[in-house]
Amino acid sequence: MSPLPTGATVGIIGGGQLGRMLALAAARFGYRVVVLEPGPDCPAAQVANEHLVAPYDDPDALATLAERCHVVTYEFENVPLAAARTLATKVVLRPGPEALRVAQDRLVEKEFLRSIGLGTASYAPISRADDVGPVLGAIGRPCIVKTRRLGYDGKGQLRLDEASRVPGDLYRHLGGVPLIAEGFVDFVCEISVITARSVDGDIRSFTPAANEHRDGILRRSVVPADVSPATLEAAAAAGAALVEALDYVGVLGLELFVLDDGSILANEFAPRVHNSGHWTELVCPSDQFEQHVRAVTGHPLGDPTSAPCEMVNLIGDELGGWTELVASGDWRVHLYGKGEVRPDRKMGHATRRLP
Numbered sequence: 001m002s003p004l005p006t007g008a009t010v011g012i013i014g015g016g017q018l019g020r021m022l023a024l025a026a027a028r029f030g031y032r033v034v035v036l037e038p039g040p041d042c043p044a045a046q047v048a049n050e051h052l053v054a055p056y057d058d059p060d061a062l063a064t065l066a067e068r069c070h071v072v073t074y075e076f077e078n079v080p081l082a083a084a085r086t087l088a089t090k091v092v093l094r095p096g097p098e099a100l101r102v103a104q105d106r107l108v109e110k111e112f113l114r115s116i117g118l119g120t121a122s123y124a125p126i127s128r129a130d131d132v133g134p135v136l137g138a139i140g141r142p143c144i145v146k147t148r149r150l151g152y153d154g155k156g157q158l159r160l161d162e163a164s165r166v167p168g169d170l171y172r173h174l175g176g177v178p179l180i181a182e183g184f185v186d187f188v189c190e191i192s193v194i195t196a197r198s199v200d201g202d203i204r205s206f207t208p209a210a211n212e213h214r215d216g217i218l219r220r221s222v223v224p225a226d227v228s229p230a231t232l233e234a235a236a237a238a239g240a241a242l243v244e245a246l247d248y249v250g251v252l253g254l255e256l257f258v259l260d261d262g263s264i265l266a267n268e269f270a271p272r273v274h275n276s277g278h279w280t281e282l283v284c285p286s287d288q289f290e291q292h293v294r295a296v297t298g299h300p301l302g303d304p305t306s307a308p309c310e311m312v313n314l315i316g317d318e319l320g321g322w323t324e325l326v327a328s329g330d331w332r333v334h335l336y337g338k339g340e341v342r343p344d345r346k347m348g349h350a351t352r353r354l355p
């Protein structure tokens with residue numbers, strides 16, 4: 001298939017900052033962008049040609065999206081699976097629904113990661129309140145109990161140390177939904193690799209970043225991650241194995257734990273552009289957003305070569321410091337156009353080169 005011509009229309013499900021940056025990248029190739037997002041005045045719609053204000057699974061809105069667009073993609077992993085499957089019968093959806101199916105359930109995801117030869121934390125499902133005692137006994141302490149679905153930025157998780165008392169109603173406490181217990185990984189650092197796969201199967205990864213989290217939210221990414229060349233290579237190989245196994249088209253972010261012997265365990269992946277790849281816009285000839293647009297519109301992948309740099313998220317009130325960052329001249333600032341500042345809300349990010 002030849003690449004989509006300029007002037008063609010790309011649909012994006014989800015209207016957050018990732019959709020916004022995808023829309024900006026699509027616009028650089030002259031594509032028109034339609035965003036499907038129920039929230040009014042969302043970050044992506046501010047820079048798109050059209051905004052369908054409707055739930056992600058609204059049949060009429062999905063029909064309109066399929067009609068108006070030459071290809072549709074998504075900026076978050078919780079697109080309702082049935083809606084994605086229906087949409088994929090009407091319009092080219094990249095990445096396809098399979099990546100969503102796997103990424104939406106932590107248990108399915110861990111099983112998939114292991115099935116392609118990647119190591120993970122030990123884990124076991126908790127399907128009802130009666131499972132809590134036996135499963136925690138088998139997994140041991142410390143451990144983390146997570147909801148299988150719909151967790152993000154550390155939400156829906158409970159860490160249990162040696163001494164923590166298990167809440168009597170742990171199952172209900174986490175919403176009375178299916179859970180997964182994971183053995184706690186004693187990692188030396190967390191890294192991520194952003195990998196792209198094109199329509200014809202070419203695979204390219206960006207240099208893995210080291211990621212620092214606070215309260216479950218990414219605060220800072222540093223590139224390259226300060227790990228051995230062998231670990232950097234293993235991370236890229238893991239990303240490549242994953243996109244290949246999913247027959248994936250687009251950009252995917254894989255989060256990994258690095259152990260003290262340099263080996264890696266896979267934590268989770270996001271079938272989309274990733275917060276830990278925002279630095280690519282500063283230093284890479286093709287950043288992650290352009291790479292995703294290239295992949296889903298049928299172009300060859302671009303050059304992911306990187307240089308040392310860091311990215312910090314501007315979260316909540318940290319937004320207030322943005323003019324100073326701009327004035328400093330060292331930082332490139334990218335704000336998301338979100339009207340309301342909330343304590344845990346990602347309002348923007350800033351990137352700078354490192355020596």
Ligand code: AMP
Nearest residue numbers: 121144153154182183184185213216268
């Ligand atoms: P997640 O939502 O799975 O990405 O978890 C959020 C953060 O919690 C991760 O980035 C880690 O810092 C930490 N975490 C999650 N799972 C584990 C684990 N099994 N062992 C150690 N730390 C974990």
